[in-house]
Every structure is written in structure tokens, then in C-alpha cells.
Amino acid sequence: MIVLAFALSLVLLLITALHVYWGIGGIWPGRDVASCARAVIGFHGVDEMPAPFASFAAAACLGLATLWPMALEGIFATPFPKAGLAATSLLIALVFLARGIAGFTPWWRRLTPEQPFARLDLRYYSPLCLLIGLGFAILAVTEFPA
Numbered sequence: 001m002i003v004l005a006f007a008l009s010l011v012l013l014l015i016t017a018l019h020v021y022w023g024i025g026g027i028w029p030g031r032d033v034a035s036c037a038r039a040v041i042g043f044h045g046v047d048e049m050p051a052p053f054a055s056f057a058a059a060a061c062l063g064l065a066t067l068w069p070m071a072l073e074g075i076f077a078t079p080f081p082k083a084g085l086a087a088t089s090l091l092i093a094l095v096f097l098a099r100g101i102a103g104f105t106p107w108w109r110r111l112t113p114e115q116p117f118a119r120l121d122l123r124y125y126s127p128l129c130l131l132i133g134l135g136f137a138i139l140a141v142t143e144f145p146a
Contacts, residue, residue, distance in 0.1 A: 001142055005069035008135045011128070012066040016059050023055030042117025065092055069136070072143050082143065089140035096133030100126045 021028070022040070027049075030036030034047040041049070049055070071078040072085045080088075102108045103126025112118060 001139060002073050002075075004135055004139060005073040005075070008069045008132065008139070009066050011132065012062055016062040016066055019055045019059035019062060022049055023052040023059060025052075038114045039116050039120060042112035042114045042121065044111070044113055046114055068092060069139055072139055086140045086144040089136045089143070093133045093136035093140060096129045096136060098133075100128075100130030100133055102126075103129065 018026075022036070027033055027036040029039050033049055037046045037049050068085065068089055070076060071080065072082070072089055078085065103121050108121075109118060112121065
């Protein structure tokens, strides 16, 4: 399970870094702010990125989630009991699984119709959320103390 924990943490670290990049004004994967917003936000009529605070808040949450698999595997000391870490991992799993599932619903498609977000979401974002959620669920179940 340590390989899974490292893989989850690495993927989440990269996603965290992207949110920090957007928070400081980065425009990748777009060519300008509007094209970046259409690629990573996708809401109807979006033409600007969220406020830096929103990107940094998302980065903070993702950064904390990045540490969770490592703490659960005992890579570093934590004051939290293993059962609490496992239970929280299950909650993190549910958040990612819910986001991943939502990406395949008609409701989400109506909410986020902008291209290229809609295509990227079906191809990459939602499946990645499902994989991350599944990884957290596996860690939570296998590491939950008996």
C-alpha cells in the first residue's frame, strides 16, 4: 500500500501545484485568462479565473489531502490515531468519488458546458477524480485498524 500512498500523494501534489500556479496568475493550459478558464472551470459563460484566494484555498485543501496517504502509511509522525486517519481517508475518497461521478451526469454537463472543459472533464478530470477516490478508499479500508 505504500506505493499507492506515494502515487496518490504525487498526483495530488501536482494538482496542488497547478492550483498555486493559477492562484499566482498562471494561464496554462490556455493561451490567455479566458481560454484557461474555459479549460479548467467550464461553467457557462466563464471568461475569467476565480479569485486567487479561491485557488489558494483549493491548493490548501489539496495540499492537506496530499499528506494524508503518507500519514496513514506512517511515513511521518502524526498526532492523529490510525483509525481517525483511515476514517478521514474514507471521507476524502467520498469527495473525490462524488466529483468523479458528477462529471458523467447530465446535470454536470448542463452546469459546465464550455469547451474544452466538457471534453477534458469526460476524458481526464472525472476519471482522475474516480481513481483518486478509489485510491483513498482502498487505503482507508486496508489500513483501518482491526
